[in-house]
Amino acid sequence: xxxxxxxxxGGSFLIAWQLKSKHxxxxxxxDVASGRIESVLTADARVSVICPSTGLHPLAKKFIDGPHQIxxxxxxxxxxxxxxxxxxxxxxxxxxxxxxxxCSLCRERKIPVNVADIPESCxxxxxxxxxxxxxxxxxxxxxxxxxxxxxxxxxxxRSLPQQAGKAIQKVGELRTRLRERAPGVGGQVSxxxxxxxxxxxxxxxxxxLATLNEEMMKRLLDDGWExxxxxxxxxxxxxxxxxxxxxxxxxxxxxxxxxxxxxxxxVATATVLLASRTR
Amino acid sequence: xxxxxxxxxGGSFLIAWQLKSKHxxxxxxxDVASGRIESVLTADARVSVICPSTGLHPLAKKFIDGPHQIxxxxxxxxxxxxxxxxxxxxxxxxxxxxxxxxCSLCRERKIPVNVADIPESCxxxxxxxxxxxxxxxxxxxxxxxxxxxxxxxxxxxRSLPQQAGKAIQKVGELRTRLRERAPGVGGQVSxxxxxxxxxxxxxxxxxxLATLNEEMMKRLLDDGWExxxxxxxxxxxxxxxxxxxxxxxxxxxxxxxxxxxxxxxxVATATVLLASRTR
Numbered sequence: 001x002x003x004x005x006x007x008x009x010g011g012s013f014l015i016a017w018q019l020k021s022k023h024x025x026x027x028x029x030x031d032v033a034s035g036r037i038e039s040v041l042t043a044d045a046r047v048s049v050i051c052p053s054t055g056l057h058p059l060a061k062k063f064i065d066g067p068h069q070i071x072x073x074x075x076x077x078x079x080x081x082x083x084x085x086x087x088x089x090x091x092x093x094x095x096x097x098x099x100x101x102x103c104s105l106c107r108e109r110k111i112p113v114n115v116a117d118i119p120e121s122c123x124x125x126x127x128x129x130x131x132x133x134x135x136x137x138x139x140x141x142x143x144x145x146x147x148x149x150x151x152x153x154x155x156x157x158r159s160l161p162q163q164a165g166k167a168i169q170k171v172g173e174l175r176t177r178l179r180e181r182a183p184g185v186g187g188q189v190s191x192x193x194x195x196x197x198x199x200x201x202x203x204x205x206x207x208x209l210a211t212l213n214e215e216m217m218k219r220l221l222d223d224g225w226e227x228x229x230x231x232x233x234x235x236x237x238x239x240x241x242x243x244x245x246x247x248x249x250x251x252x253x254x255x256x257x258x259x260x261x262x263x264x265x266x267v268a269t270a271t272v273l274l275a276s277r278t279r
Numbered sequence: 280x281x282x283x284x285x286x287x288x289g290g291s292f293l294i295a296w297q298l299k300s301k302h303x304x305x306x307x308x309x310d311v312a313s314g315r316i317e318s319v320l321t322a323d324a325r326v327s328v329i330c331p332s333t334g335l336h337p338l339a340k341k342f343i344d345g346p347h348q349i350x351x352x353x354x355x356x357x358x359x360x361x362x363x364x365x366x367x368x369x370x371x372x373x374x375x376x377x378x379x380x381x382c383s384l385c386r387e388r389k390i391p392v393n394v395a396d397i398p399e400s401c402x403x404x405x406x407x408x409x410x411x412x413x414x415x416x417x418x419x420x421x422x423x424x425x426x427x428x429x430x431x432x433x434x435x436x437r438s439l440p441q442q443a444g445k446a447i448q449k450v451g452e453l454r455t456r457l458r459e460r461a462p463g464v465g466g467q468v469s470x471x472x473x474x475x476x477x478x479x480x481x482x483x484x485x486x487x488l489a490t491l492n493e494e495m496m497k498r499l500l501d502d503g504w505e506x507x508x509x510x511x512x513x514x515x516x517x518x519x520x521x522x523x524x525x526x527x528x529x530x531x532x533x534x535x536x537x538x539x540x541x542x543x544x545x546v547a548t549a550t551v552l553l554a555s556r557t558r
Binding site for chain 1: 287290291292293295296297318319324388393401403404405408413415418421422423424430431434435438440450451454477485537538539540544549553
């Protein structure tokens with residue numbers, strides 16, 4: 001939680017909603033609805049889709065025919081009975097009147113709802129999203145500019161450390177093993193565990209964390225946790241990796257090789273010029 | 280909506296929840312609760328805090344004493360009656376049994392709830408967050424590594440275009456003006472509006488968009504929208520700005536000034552060496 005950002009209003013409350021085994025109803029099957037289906041499948045939802053087959057986008061069809069937990073109804077939304085046992089509704093149909101009906105039915109039943117094209121009736125909005133394994137990033141402009149959200153998304157994708165997702169996954173595994181080795185909730189052991197994990201995360205490059213395997217984790221816990229130290233990757237059987245090239249990397253191509261080449265070019269130029277003058 | 284990312288489960292459903300004028304109950308007043316208060320104030324929620332004054336963190340106290348819409352109750356959670364008219368509950372207390380009670384009371388009433396320290400009982404989780412005006416970014420590792428989420432957050436902050444938030448705000452204003460000038464929902468005009476806005480966003484640097492003022496917007500609409508063109512910033516009264524230095528910027532310091540200095544150093548070195556030899 002950021003406590004250093006200034007408290008100002010006008011924003012949204014960004015959250016990671018849990019849909020595992022929850023029942024999400026998608027009304028509609030066009031291109032927008034297809035994106036919605038994908039988003040909720042990402043979160044392991046149980047999905048129902050209501051849309052006449054004539055209106056199904058190829059992507060929606062692909063999802064429905066695929067190996068996912070989707071129940072498909074080849075018809076239009078039929079009313080309140082379609083909301084029984086439903087935990088969330090995402091509607092994306094070209095019928096504003098019907099959209100409003102769906103909205104108020106959901107509101108009466110306290111079912112969270114998003115209705116495409118009627119922002120004022122939505123409990124929540126979407127943003128541009130990045131996914132890399134356990135890493136998920138959402139970029140929201142609070143409806144001001146979806147295009148800039150998309151451009152910023154691309155910029156962030158380029159700036160992300162290589163294998164960030166894999167590093168996160170491996171650190172998650174390491175944490176689980178550490179908790180098995182030094183169990184207990186709260187108190188000293190919790191604090192020591194947290195501090196040691198933070199030290200590992202800040203001492204190793206993300207690319208190095210991503211190389212963690214079973215043997216390395218065991219050695220890291222034996223030689224690190226047990227001895228209250230943070231061994232380097234190469235001392236637990238790993239390979240020291242250089243960080244990904246970014247503007248903040250000191251020894252980047254631009255900051256090292258290029259000046260070196262330029263220096264050599266300078267020497268060569270001066271030599272040639274002076275040589276031709278002294279001849 | 281990303282449609283190019285692979286559809287795999289195991290993730291969350293990242294959303295921007297709308298809390299404007301919604302009633303959020305915060306149970307607890309420690310450091311975690313303080314962060315929660317800040318997050319929901321960001322989204323213009325009406326906030327109630329229930330916590331004995333002896334347990335209030337200075338930050339929570341600051342918020343309660345501040346100019347915000349906060350109702351404070353100097354006591355512990357009293358049961359179901361505290362949930363009347365509440366739209367969301369965030370609990371952060373050091374009492375697991377009481378936390379579980381709050382959770383099930385909320386579930387019965389279909390009130391979205393997050394309870395610190397009992398992840399399996401939460402409807403939603405938080406992530407590391409970045410805020411710059413209308414721009415909001417959330418980084419979630421799905422609970423695998425809060426520390427890496429924080430490191431990635433810092434990396435993203437460094438990679439963001441300067442004044443991204445301001446650019447988004449100005450583009451939002453431009454969109455509103457364009458919609459006033461060329462109103463209508465759906466059909467050709469909607470499509471043309473969307474295409475023109477996208478072209479502006481991709482033709483201008485983010486730093487240039489951030490300089491848009493009233494006069495420039497008027498000229499941009501007159502000379503751009505009306506003539507189906509995308510004028511450059513300098514032709515509508517603005518100044519051409521260079522992009523912020525990032526790894527992807529071709530004319531960065533590392534890629535331009537540094538090699539130049541190195542070249543000069545090379546020339547100088549060779550000159551001195553040759554001069555001393557020929558003397």
